[in-house]
Amino acid sequence: MNRITRRHLMKTAAAAGLALPGLARSGFAAEPLKVGFVYLGAIGDWGWTWSHEQGRKALVDALKGQVVADYVENVKEDASAIPVMKDLAQQGHKLIFTTSYGYMDQTIEVAKQFPDVKWEHCTGYKRADNVGTYNSRFYQGRAVTGTMAGMMSKTGVIGFVGSFKIPEVVMGVNGFTLAAQAVNPKITTKLVMIDTWFDPAKEAAAAETLANLGCDVIAQHVDSPAVLQVCEKRKIYGFGYGADMSRFAPHAQLTASLDLWGPYYIERAKAMLDGSWKSDDIWWGFKEGLLGMAPYNKTVPENVRAAADKITSDTKAGTYEIFTGPIMDQSGKERVAKGQRMEDKDLLVMDWYVKGVQS
Amino acid sequence: MRIRLEKRLTPSRFMQVATPVASVLLTMLLGAIIFQLIGFDGRRAIYETFITPIVASYKWQDVATKAAPLIIIALGLSLGNQAKIWNIGAEGQYIIGALAGAGVAFALPDAQGFWMIPLMIAAGIVGGMAWASIPAFLKTRYRVSEVLSTLMLVYVALQVLNYLVSGPWKDPNGHNFPQTPPFSPAQLLPHAIPGTAIPPGLVVAIVLTLVFWLLTTRSVYGFSVRTVGAAPNAARYGGFDASRTVWSTLMISGGMAGLAGILEASSQLGQINLGFPSGYGFTAIIVSFLGRLHPIGVFLAALILAVTYVGGQVAQTVVHVPNATAGIFQAMMLFFILASDILVRYRLRIIRDTPRAAPAEALA
């Protein structure tokens, strides 16, 4: 009987990785860099995980022959993520992206056990010598969609379906509201947090409720396109988040903010290949190409397009920052003084809503 | 010619052991065929799911980590199931147990004593028992079906957890994410016994397996539980109090689930967040049946289930089968074991055609 050793298994695992269709042509490189991705949802979720999967594909295309990139989808944010990460490391992946906040402690934990593997955790704040973090300034996209919402809303009441009151969502709600108020000071945002990332029927009911209460533009920060489908049915407007969701709402989606992880994944893989990888903490946005906007709906008037384009280009140029004072909170207290920009460290723990948010 | 079932006087020992093994093998065979048919490498999917975690020694710790809570919970459930008390809310007791233990930890954040961990564990057990006492009370006082009440309380427990981690227990330094503060070093169990790769939960599970084995086979209590389940009337004549059995089995299974919960929280994650409930309480029900309610069987069944979890992940990266695969295999195993249950209690007799009066006619 053959003795099956760990080394032997790792070899077969590596061979299996190489035998994947499309990757087999990488024969000319000596040892391609193996990159692993841990995904929260399904690659076809048309949202968060889908956008990371696009990033992985961009990486494979950009560094053909030099990298092999595998993924595991639907990994829960509990202790069961640990064996998944270990598994990727044991199969010889040298650079592993863990793409959800809930993997933070697991990533740190497993990284201790695999010191020569480099880890990249998305949206977290715990780092180590071999663990870096990366995040996107999603709120910059909210500034664009908020501007459009403020100009397109006739009722002056806009809606937001959120998941949990975490800084990322709070920044989105506030950025969206502030941008809308910048073009129409009378805007109020009705906010419904549904206490889950994924429950299409509840997302839909929340969107219907907002529409019933007079919202004629609804943004969302949940995992399915349900909100947009309701907007389509109710003949009001909405925005895709993370990915272009126009197929679910061809009339209702005015635009979508797009998460473009590809540039970062390519840069980090290159750093691995030339040996310059270091743990870092990046928070990129439009300027670095981590965010983009989907094509505007053909119904969007010219002046709205121009205003939206200007936000994008000014953000890129560094002359526009939505979280610039004066900013009042819900109770009317001034939180950010006139002309002052909020610091990143305050943004990253934001737990208060701006004036005009009804929650 | 027809097949007739004849009740065995005593359940078949051979079938009790043979059917779970056959169920696993059948699942592997049928699973391979199905996955081949829908366009995956079926043989390899099965190999990675069922065999890799067993032959690859670096996977053993993961398997043990996964198996430990399943064993601990399923041991308790099996005891109740022997008395035909169906606690299907172990998931809720697991959650409340973890929360109770965590509550003690947060109440004494600076305590350094060696007693901290035992105290948290005790609180975890009490928490699980307290949650199970609601169905026990409703059952003994109002004859409310424990199947329904235990299940309903799982969803209440989930919301209790959501409330605590996003409100009163939210970590002030946690960047406003819904999670509790981390336990202090004195409140953490190591991942593994120092110097080995053995998770502490596994040691607890092994000890408890032996305890439950003695309890069920060698004690009057174990006998009374089985009697209440098999012949409630005889049990009453024998002086075994049914409502005491309800209370004791629910307390034991609730306490075990609570124990599993606090062990998991204090060894694996070191805090509690929204992702904490991972379905061990439900999977343990499968384990209990796959193990035929016997402590040793439960131990082995939990290992098999843990293998499919760990292996399912390997199969996902290597063969690219969907994430749902492990769940399908687990359900198939359970279907087979339940289907074969009849072979334990009945003998199949093939008899030549002798027309038998239908019961209706016989009585008309």
Add this chain to the structure above:
Amino acid sequence: MNIGFFIDALITVVGVTTPILLAATGELVVEKSGVLNLGIEGMMLIGAVTGFAVTLNYGPNLGDMAPWFGVLAAALAGAASSMLFAVLVLTLGSNQVATGLALAIFGIGLSSLIGASYVGMIVPSFDSVFPDQLAGDPLWRVVFGYSPLVYFALLMVFAVGWFLNRTRGGLILRAVGENDLSAHSIGYPVIAIRYAAIAFGGALAGIGGAYFSMVITPMWAEQMTAGRGWIALALVVFSGWRAGRLLAGAYFFGVLMTLELYAKASGFSFLPSQFWAAMPYIAAVVALAVISAREVAGSEAPACLGRPFLPNA
């Protein structure tokens, strides 16, 4: 606030309630026959993915008829999956609790497997079939503005109430659930009746699932029913196994769930939202206790609920 405000709110409530009502109506019949099928969530998901797939694939050929076939397919798929459960618990006498859970796990897994290739696709929503003058009328939409499945759900709950309480067949079904051995001894085909009840329950769960993938959000997403099968189970318990109260209870749950959203959007979140989410389950447990304490006739669980029946034992 005007009448339109209440009509809008009611339409939202109906949308939230209908799938739960459908699944619970089916489960009521199953439980009345003395069988506890915990696999509702799995059957709903199988129904959801089947209904969606059939509507999508036959849409180009069948046009407006496609959703009807989709619903029919969802019912058949739900019933077929329930037969897996039925064979095990009825013919092979297996434990109902474990078998039901296995069905739930199996349904979740199988639907994700089947549905993987349908993620990201859409079908037209299966909305009102009444002419736009009625379905879109500011006032009359309160009567005509719903998906056909809404009327079907109401019809089913009345039909089941009538069947259980006013027909001989219903009497027999209840007899089977209350005392299977006597029912067997006076000549009723206990097993056959339970097969039929389980198939009916599976079909309605399948249609309830299809309501998610074809009406609320016409798309397929893994586990899109998000636990509604368990709420349906709670609802049957809450109703005290009576059709009239099942309907009332379903709308009570639906109003609660919608009220939470209204309260949040209007800035009145006076209770933690987790409390709202736990409400159906707390209500079910309290109802169980109250029913049993008061010993309301006809409101208790069927006596044989969950027990295996093997006449030649």
